Amino acid sequence: MKIMKSDTTLASLTLALLLTACGTDQPAGNEGAPIDEPSKAGKTAHADEGQITLSEEQITSAGVRIGRPTVGGSGTLELPATIEGDPQSTQVVSAAIGGRVVSLTRNLGQSVDRGQTLAVIESREAAQLKGEVEASRARLALAESNLAREQRLFAQRVSPEQDLIAARTAATEARIAHHQAQGQVAAAGGGGGGLNRLGITAPVSGHVIARSVVLGQTVAADAELYRIANLSNVSLSLNLQPADAGRVAPGNMVQVTAPGRRALARVTFVSPALDAQTRLVPVIATLDNGEGKWRVGEPVTASVQLSGSGGDGAVRVPLTAVQTVEGKTVVFVRTRTGFQATPVTLGDNSGNDVIVRSGLKGTEQIATINSFTLKAELGKGEAAHED
Template sequence: MENKKRLIPIIAVIAIGIALGGLILTLDKTAQPTSTGSETDAGAEAADVEDSADKRGSSKGDTDSRYRAGPKGGKLFTTDELGLEVTIFEKGVLPRFRLYLYENGKPLPPSAAKVTVTLSRLGAPAQVYKFKPEVDYLVGDQIVEEPHSFDAAIAAEWKGKTFHWKYSQVEARVEMPDEMLKSIGVEILTAGPAIIKQTLKLPGEIIFNEHAIVQVVPRLPGIVTSVERHHGQQVKKGDVLAVIESQALAELRSQYRVARKRLALARTTYEREKRLWEEKISAKQDYLMAQTLWNEAEIALDLASVKLAALGVQPESDSYGSTLARYEIRAPISGLVIEKSIALGQTLKEDSNIFTIADVSTVWTAITVYPRDVAAVKVGQKAIVKATASDIKGQGAVTFITALVGGQTRNATARIELENKDGKWRPGMFVNAELVTEEIQVPVAVSTTAIQTFNEWTVVFGRYGQYFEARLLELGRSDGNMVEVLEGFRAGEQYAGGNSFAIKAELGKSGATHDH
């Protein structure tokens, strides 16, 4: 009896344990999610790209935004018995949608349902894709343009019902507010019509303007007593280049002084004889002779004055003293002394070339024109000249083309005149000249500074609200400043111009990938 009393508590504990165990098992079964077909709950949860969307499970117009990985590696959407897998096939071909149909997890023939896909992209109108059966899939009727960044809406008709799904994917897109753009210096430009200037690039060299080179000669023989300017120096018109002692000048000055004194004497004689003739004291013949002598004296003075003026000497000066032979050789133009052949004590002839001065306010560019390009170069053609060893550049026009070509090279030479008032162009500099051969109006063009390479694509980064997104371009003609856009961008769209590489850098930081 006593043993029975001891067993009662033990039996009670065991009964309570069994009851609790059964309750735990019941609760665990209630909490366990149910899997259907080939879908696993872990896979469905991992593939849910829009956690905020409700899966309503209806096939009558309801939208489902959840998918999981499908057997073809695409996005698999399922509602009731119907499943649809979306892929973008692009191996060795241009990218197109390929859709696979399933019923309760088993493949359906592609003709079993009618499907349309509508894509919405930033800054572009909606694009509707229709499909036709091919082998075991449906193939889209259009190319899926890169980047594959869009919102997709899918509509499938099957067994009299319409099923809707949607999904989004982002590629080559980065958000950058206006404040950030200012801080990194990104310039926003607008695509539109432009004039593309087709150019021909030819080599050349800066030379002196031959029309502005002056040979300086003494014009009088003499001995050099002073040399005031030297090779390589800048001079202004009228500056003293050298001084010589010239006996010929001394004689000219003496002749001028004698002629002036004779004129004064002849004038006095004329005035006296005129008065005497008017008073009937002397004969008219004496008066007329005095008038003739006065006229001859005037002519002699004028001749002496002209001889001195031709040498640049002021004949009015009468303060020669002992310097009748001093002759200052002055610069006839402003410019650069490029040659000098005069020395102190040297005896000069009147026709000796003692200085060469070049006016470098304008210079010429001698351009080498190859035989194949001769027909494309014409007088009056606009040109941009750039130094090969520096950032110096200027604009000019072709003023001359040689009528003959070189005997050995068969090249011609063209001449471009450049303004050089600031002295930046120096004769001897090697340059490249870009000649405008044609001006073409194009409907859409973008700045060449905006062109970037991204994921092996040639792109600009379009601006859409607070976002930049890569736009693949098919480019046409370019003049180095603007480039024609054949496909991929429309007039009026904004894009990143200056510092566009900063957008590319931000995309790299954000980990934008080619993800389909």
């Protein structure tokens, strides 16, 4: 009997322990206050969006270098440009008549003097023009001879005055016709060495920058043969963002740089309209090329002087400081606990820097080198938050 009583007591004890365990589990699954904790953490993470917490040791080990933006200073905008011929010193040489090109005396890059023959065109029209010159010359000679005879007869009182007047009128008309025929030949080119040939001459002195025909080619009237430019002055072709064009005005200086060469140009034109295709503002600067160091079509680097408060107060940061996070352009600004990804609006590049239009005052400390490691660290934090 004692043994049975002991067994009953042990069983009761086991049951009590099981009930106690079940009672303890029930409240654990129904705690109300701790359920709100994740939502509070979510609010904190949202408030601290873009922040990265790093110690000094972590920043150093990551190789992140800290510096400050550049404010004002050079007040320049650096961008690519192209050397072009000065539009006011460029002439197109065209064929005034149609025909076959039988002579070309100049090639690309060669110099030419004003009035020098560049090409000879052979055609029937040339023969007609030159033939009219010869015919008008003969008629003028006859009219002048008749005038001289009538003057002599009138002086001898043999011929009446009206015959003298008629002879004088005929000579004047013949002279006008001859001058007209010569003018037509001169307008077409003149010379050429034969009755059916006309020479095309250079209207200005300069260098041949384009040749559109080959020997033996048949050309129509007004077809372009050559393009001549006086390259003592050349133009610099630039394209600016509309916001930057407002800080550039005629008279601003432009430093032109190419391998082994450097010179100064001056802005002469800022277009009041955007280019229809590029949506940029065309700008032209004039560059002295008396020594012939600059070639048409050559790509160069131009540092454009900015005017007004926009240039003197421009904020610039290194290109290595700029990153893109979730489609936004950001710069990592140093805080007491690490960095803050600060959205910025950028302008044009200025050498190894880029102009910041908005988002920075210029007094901040920013990550200038290895900022991509901060971007990666920010991505890790956002991924952990999503989990």
